[in-house]
Amino acid sequence: MDRAQRRVVVVGGGIAGLTAARDLAAAGHDVLLLEATDRVGGKLRRHEVAGVAVDVGAEAMLNRRPEGVTLAAAAGLEVIHPAVVSSRLWVRDALRPLPRSLMGVPLDLDQLASSGVLSADGLARARREPELAAEVLDGDVSVGDLVARRFGDEVTDSLVEPLLGGVYAGRSREISARAAVPQLVAYAERGSLLEQAGAIPPSYDRPVFAGVPGGMGRLPEALASGSFVVRTGATVRGLRPGPDGAGFVLAVGPTTAPEQLRADAVVLATPAAPTARLLGEVAPAAAAELAGVESASVAVVTLAFRAAEVLPLLEERLGGQGSGFLVPPTAGRRIKAATFSFAKWAWVRDAGRRTLDGEDLVHLRTSLGRHREAVALQAADEELVGWSLADLADAVGLSATPVDTHVQRWGGGLPQYALGHLDRVARVRAAIARVPGLAVCGAAYDGVGIPAVVASAHRAAREALDAPPAG
Missing domain, CATH: 1.10.3110.10 (protoporphyrinogen ix oxidase, domain 3)
Structure with a gap:
């Protein structure tokens, strides 16, 4: 295989696109990453809430699968683990211990x-x-x-x-x-x-989850400082074969005057729906398959409270123990989970100390939205916050007024692995393999967790090189 330097364009600046771009640049190629929004990171994002930068997307990754923690360490980030605290289930009108x-x-x-x-x-x-x-x-x-x-x-x-x-x-x-x-x-x-x-041992040689001090949102920030070019605000609107079938041409920017970019290879690290649209001309069979992948939209509500108004209450109601609780649909509640971030992550607790005129703050978050529910996208911010506070009041008696709130919506953020998903992915990959220099990666294929997405990006970077440079 010809390993001469190639011009590679990666479309999508989430963790998949950043990982693929990093791999390709490390292999000596000229890499341009195009991200449609104003920042990279995808669902790994931080935002200041009451003056503290906390995760408003994914806050952890599996530790027992190596790809995520290995990537974080290679990017120069410390890997930490959450406190060993229990979680609960809100079922049968009570918060009950979550059994193994x-x-x-x-x-x-x-x-x-x-x-x-x-x-x-x-x-x-x-x-x-x-x-x-x-x-x-x-x-x-x-x-x-x-x-x-x-x-x-x-x-x-x-x-x-x-x-x-x-x-x-x-x-x-x-x-x-x-x-x-x-x-x-x-x-x-x-x-x-x-x-x-039941034969699975109750204890293992390493923790289940891992994170990064300051938030998982630091990982894409670190990756974006690598040896490849990143352009934000760059929407890719079209992808077609290059002249004489060599390489590709991408249409980037406004529909009235799109910029035409040439590439020897292209990695599409975008969700299933936009990937399907871009593949229509170069790999129509793959496009048709990906168009059938549905997704769920969710919202993450982050709440900052005075610690003095929260900690004694949680001590009284929960014995001061617990990282939060999960809520099944049968409970009839608005939220589907609550995370006590300050109890789960020592860095969140420390970051909130003496933050508000010398007072300690604590951060909690809730999540709302399931597949085929429009609530995460259609409800106003005030409604999502209100519903979260009402459910927290019912669950643990929390009646305090937050000092700050933030609502993060992830429209179409989680692909749904419907029946036959593995066969669908196999058909997508078979169709993509017939187009030299083209590869896809992301959460729509082999797993939605960070390690699985990183693994798909490593694979895509290798597959994108399976084509000679354009003439």
């Missing part, structure tokens, strides 16, 4: 029973799971349906739904088990999920 589970599949029935998450009937149904025969799964199956078949609807509704709602903002009975939690499929095909998942 594998994406909602119980790992310890005694702990599940003591948590009070399930009714007596629901617990009795879950206890019968080891009696069920192994599943025969020829095609795909949703996570929720698979778990409900084996444990009953209550486990799906009370445990699986809030956990998948946090990861995908989706609905468990519509999300592919083979794509989202493939180990559950493997377990079901062998026999009891409970017995196999």
Whole structure:
């Protein structure tokens, strides 16, 4: 393969695009990254709330998968871990301990029973799971349906739904088990999920999650200072083959007078919908597949309070313990999760000390919005804040007035891994592979978490080089 220097354009300045651009520049290529908005980072973003810069997008990454923490360390950032504090579930009108589970599949029935998450009937149904025969799964199956078949609807509704709602903002009975939690499929095909998942040891040699002091939003900031050119406010409106089929031509900027850019290779690190639009001429089969990927919109509401008005209350109600709580749809609440950021991350607590005229502040955040719900985009900021405060009041009795708030909307931010997702991705990649020098990456393909997205970017950078330079 010809490794001469090439002109590579990366479209999209989220963590996927930045990682791919970094890889390509490190390989000695001339790399230009184009981002349509006024900043890079995608769903990794910081914003000042009451004078403290905190994450208003993703605040953590999986630590047990290496790609994310390795990238952060390579970018010169310290990797830290959240406090070991418990989380809760708001079910059956109370905040109850979140029992150990594998994406909602119980790992310890005694702990599940003591948590009070399930009714007596629901617990009795879950206890019968080891009696069920192994599943025969020829095609795909949703996570929720698979778990409900084996444990009953209550486990799906009370445990699986809030956990998948946090990861995908989706609905468990519509999300592919083979794509989202493939180990559950493997377990079901062998026999009891409970017995196999229960064999997972309760402690590991390393923490589950990791972060960066000052927020995950520092990671794209660090990557953007690399040896490639970044242009923000640069909307890519078209992509077509170059002259004589060599390389590509991108139309960038206003529709009235777009700039024409030549490239030997192109990496599309954009969400499924805009990627589908750009692929229409160069890879129509891939475009048609990606056009079928739905997405969910969510909103993150960040609230800053005087510590003196929050900490004694949480001590009284929760024993001062806990990083927040998850809310299943059956609870009938507006929010789907609340995170006590100050309790989860030491740097958030420290950043809030003596911030307001010598007073300590604490930061909390809520999230709202699930697949096919318009609330995250259509409600006014004041409504989202009001709903968050009302649910926090019901959950923990918090009646204080925040000193500052911020609402961050992520329109179409989370792709939905519907049934057949793995086959769809395989068809997309097969179509893309027929176009030398073209590659795609991002959350729409192999996982929505930061490590999975970084891995897809590494793969795209390698695939983009599988073409000779344009003549």
